[in-house]
Amino acid sequence: MNIRELIELTGAKDMTPEASRETEVTCGYTCDLLSWVMAHGKAGMAWITVQTHMNVIAVASLMEMAAVIIPEDIEMEEATLEKAREEGICVLQSGKTAYELCALMAEAGLPGTPREG
């Protein structure tokens, strides 16, 4: 699945149209504790979080994630979106809950992350 297909699947709003929509999405994840995400994040991940501050983009960029999805129509700060555009990280905004997004993504065959060790 790529970003374009993820947008079609979730009906989410693309907040960073500058980022490539061809980027491959390899797995899905949801968590709001950034240190936890640093321990368990994967490259190519679509990460659902209610956090909207700058550090979200730092984490997504360092982990080379494909996309950050903000659920429940939560607004991301403009400064954070700007940072996302700079780093080439795709940010999607959705009216659905994190649970609904996970269900949709899982149903479409997007895997979760394998547990390490």
Next chain:
Amino acid sequence: MAVLMEKKFPVEAGAYETAGEASTTIKRTLKQLGVSAEVLRHVSVACYEVELNLVIHSLGGTLTLQVEPDKVTLISQDVGPGIPDIEKAMTEGYSTANEEARTLGFGAGMGLPNMKRNATDFDIQSEVGVGTTITMSFALKA
């Protein structure tokens, strides 16, 4: 062994907005040097965690990147306040992060354990009232 490159990054206490900038620059630098994706990932996680620790817990400090032919070393040095009980601080789930940090999604008590897990060698020295020095090295595979 000879140090091929050394770069220093000052990290300001409480500067949440810019937290991660040093780590992003370090990652980019190492990527340009041709460091493998796997090593890059370990360095990135440990580097971001240590940078955030400087922002959240320290009174300010410096992050130093050293590149040698066989390893990458990250050194975090701060000017206090120091850690009274290192063993406790190393325990997963234990955190002394303030409310502001927790609201941002930090303070899960994963920082130091994450660093140790990702570094090839990890060393922490701390003295209350003086400061903390964390030295992490990452082996570069031939």
